[in-house]
Amino acid sequence: MRIVDVCAFYSPDGGGVKTYIDRKLAAGPVAGHEIIVIAPGETTRVEERGPNARIVYLEQPRFPLDRKYHYFRDEVALHATLDELQPDIVEASSPWRSARLVGEWKGLAPRVLIMHADPLSAYAYRWFGKVASRGMIDRQFGWFWRHLLRLDKQFAATVTAGQSLSDRLIEGGMTDVVTNPMGVADAVFSPELRDAGLRARLLDRCALPETATLLIAAGRHAPEKRWPMVIEAVTAAGANAPVGLVLVGDGRERAKVVRAAADNPHIHLASSINDRLELARLFASCDALIHGCEAETFCMVASEARASGLPLIAPDGGGAADQARESNGWTYASGDPASAAAAIAAFLASDRQVIRTRSVNNSNHVRTMDSHFSDLFSYYEGLVGPIRRAA
Structure with missing residues (x-):
């Protein structure tokens, strides 16, 4: 498969998302897949990561809240890049603007939303949890839930790394939620x-x-x-x-x-x-x-x-x-x-x-990252199979 990850928060100076993406760039080719990451950057360029693995940077503006990141503003350029790459699977690694842009792309490839972050827990529940119930907070942030429900209709699935988040997304009305826990690097921690x-x-x-x-x-x-x-x-x-x-x-x-x-x-x-x-x-x-x-x-x-x-x-x-x-x-x-x-x-x-x-x-x-990617790629094969047979 050709797996294209539209990753809004990939940066050479990044943290957890960068660590995860770098591991996927290594694991995919070993499993026989091609991994291409599309990331916003300072200039348009391609960074080769070995056979069947590369990062395609598109020149995009800096993210105003954290200058080490950029953000996808040019919808035409992103869609043109996806058209050119002709992916079998498209991932969106952030639930924000980039996911909306991926959802609106006219290509036929299945789309998967990867929830690397939990914005409501990180911000809304933490800010207001001492003065309001979670249900009340959810109602006040209904715009975010409506955004997620629109994505739920556009994407084949939403993948989370933990059951707690999956349960909350399902409670919020999302229908295609898959839990695939991540794991540790093999032979490092002992x-x-x-x-x-x-x-x-x-x-x-x-x-x-x-x-x-x-x-x-x-x-x-x-x-x-x-x-x-x-x-x-x-x-x-x-x-x-x-x-x-x-x-x-x-x-x-x-x-x-x-x-x-x-x-x-x-x-x-x-x-x-x-x-x-x-x-x-x-x-x-x-x-x-x-x-x-x-x-x-x-x-x-x-x-x-x-x-x-x-x-x-x-x-x-x-x-x-x-x-x-x-x-x-x-x-x-x-x-x-x-x-x-x-x-x-x-x-x-x-x-x-x-x-x-x-x-x-x-x-x-303890689960390993090898197990995580093996399960993820197997799930993607199940999504791609019916489309290939139809073609």
């Missing part, structure tokens, strides 16, 4: 990378002895990640037991994170880690992962922690909650530091050897 010396050094940076508990958190310093709330919860739990936190990441909210951690010597803020093996060693050498964001569609960090043999402490919504429940972890009321502190306390009071053994055993069953 409990066997646990390093007692590294753990001791990290606890020392948290001003704690080796007998203390070491939690880890990782992700962008962004409002939806709720790191100040996580820090508050760890601080509260630490009043009754020695517990440290290593928080890995960076971003535009770093100043707020630094202020939140300033009064707790048991919080160590570490810069982002791009080396996957280094991150894998770090995960394996801690005692549990705590996450703060209820807006994750899948939560790659949680999956990588599980593959490293760690139990999870996560909010009760979104992809992090899906993974915590699947691995018998702990959940707390999203956005509630007191509830998060109680979940940490419950973990601290558990039989740690039993939990460690269970988590290590479960690490062998």
Whole structure:
């Protein structure tokens, strides 16, 4: 198949979407498919990624809210590029303007919407959740639901990476929703990378002895990640037991994170880690992962922690909650530091050897990205087959 991904938020300096797309560019040709990504960029150019894999950049304006991205404004150029490529499947990797443009393209190829993000959870529910019910918020954001329902009619399917998001989309009236969880990179994250010396050094940076508990958190310093709330919860739990936190990441909210951690010597803020093996060693050498964001569609960090043999402490919504429940972890009321502190306390009071053994055993069953792409491509074959037979 020739799979064309219209990816509005692909950037050489991007984050999770870039990581996912880069993996697909490698996985597709191995499975016998051609992968072409159409992305908005500074200039029109083609970037070859090896046999049967390339990125076609179309010159488009910069995105005003984040200057490292561009956005699709030229509908004619995008449609002309799709006409020229003649794809078997067209993906839209964002539910915004680019999805509308793909939906309005006159070509015959099936269209699939990939929900890499959950805008309502990341913004609307977080902003207004303390003063209004989710149903009331949905009604106020009815324009977004109407937009999704229009896409539901134009696209063959909407693919999500987590059951929580799929359930909510179906509750909102969408009919063709498919759950295909993502996964970890093979042979990178493992409990066997646990390093007692590294753990001791990290606890020392948290001003704690080796007998203390070491939690880890990782992700962008962004409002939806709720790191100040996580820090508050760890601080509260630490009043009754020695517990440290290593928080890995960076971003535009770093100043707020630094202020939140300033009064707790048991919080160590570490810069982002791009080396996957280094991150894998770090995960394996801690005692549990705590996450703060209820807006994750899948939560790659949680999956990588599980593959490293760690139990999870996560909010009760979104992809992090899906993974915590699947691995018998702990959940707390999203956005509630007191509830998060109680979940940490419950973990601290558990039989740690039993939990460690269970988590290590479960690490062998964590889904991989190879499985994700295998299932995705098989699903696409099912969509393309009837059209080929009709042709």
